[in-house]
Amino acid sequence: MLSWKVAAVQMDCHFGNRAHNLEGVRTGLREAAAHGARLVVFPECALTGYAFDSKDEAWPHAEAIPGPSTDALAADCRQLGVWAVVGSLERVERTKDLFNVAILVGPDGLVAVYRKLHLPLLGVDRFTTPGDRPFAVHDLGGLRVGMTICYDGSFPESARALMLLGADLVVLPTNWPTGAVSTVKYLIQARALENHIYYAAVNRAGEERGFRFIGQSRLVDVNGELLAASTSDRPEILYADIDPQRAREKHIVKIPGKYELHRTADRRPEMYGVLCESRAKNS
Numbered sequence: 001m002l003s004w005k006v007a008a009v010q011m012d013c014h015f016g017n018r019a020h021n022l023e024g025v026r027t028g029l030r031e032a033a034a035h036g037a038r039l040v041v042f043p044e045c046a047l048t049g050y051a052f053d054s055k056d057e058a059w060p061h062a063e064a065i066p067g068p069s070t071d072a073l074a075a076d077c078r079q080l081g082v083w084a085v086v087g088s089l090e091r092v093e094r095t096k097d098l099f100n101v102a103i104l105v106g107p108d109g110l111v112a113v114y115r116k117l118h119l120p121l122l123g124v125d126r127f128t129t130p131g132d133r134p135f136a137v138h139d140l141g142g143l144r145v146g147m148t149i150c151y152d153g154s155f156p157e158s159a160r161a162l163m164l165l166g167a168d169l170v171v172l173p174t175n176w177p178t179g180a181v182s183t184v185k186y187l188i189q190a191r192a193l194e195n196h197i198y199y200a201a202v203n204r205a206g207e208e209r210g211f212r213f214i215g216q217s218r219l220v221d222v223n224g225e226l227l228a229a230s231t232s233d234r235p236e237i238l239y240a241d242i243d244p245q246r247a248r249e250k251h252i253v254k255i256p257g258k259y260e261l262h263r264t265a266d267r268r269p270e271m272y273g274v275l276c277e278s279r280a281k282n283s
Contacts, residue, residue, distance in 0.1 A: 004038050004242050006242055007239050009029075010043070011028055033081075039140065041171050043204035044087040045100065051210075063089070087100075097129040101149075102149050116128070120151045177213055192222060192223075192224050197247045198221060250263040
């Protein structure tokens, strides 16, 4: 099975300026493709910005999907022969829903839209509708990708569900502000290790309305080791080569017959019923 070069574009974006941000995404896409990347991942809300103060303020900057932005990205992906995951806001005119989304686009056009499931009391997520679609894995032709967004990564069920659905790589477009350093330090690599998958957490740079975004994007291998990591809060592009077959080998043999692990067969789902019970926020 062929390896894939993945790029993480840690970019700044202009608040509420979709045209400028789309051009920035297209520029990053071209640069990453020129360096051999086949999948290019951008931050959460890269096309719109994040720190909106109301749904009414955010609504004009959201877009129906498919729409002009996905059409432009699809044309670029077709020309470059690459796939892209880009964060944005989706508006649904019929229901007046506003979703925080990750858009997957490839050479054949729009592949999928993931709507953020877990919403913090922060930024535009105070006003968006919780995602209404189940987790899904998308085969790009040898690489199976699952999408999550920012706060989703704090819930281990997200990555675990995608692993069980067959994901080789989970992508996490984020907007980590100051205060999220512990997530960077401890959570991202654990998600890769515990599921034996690759993990791409792609944060943004810059500042919006008093929120400073910390960068520190990272690409992680199936053992939780860093393949590439930013140490700054400035724009940059990270690259890593990943081998999908390694993510599919869940039986890990350290010493045959004496020290073996199996990331799927060793599970005890009959004991996990509590995970499916609803809990009040104050419990």
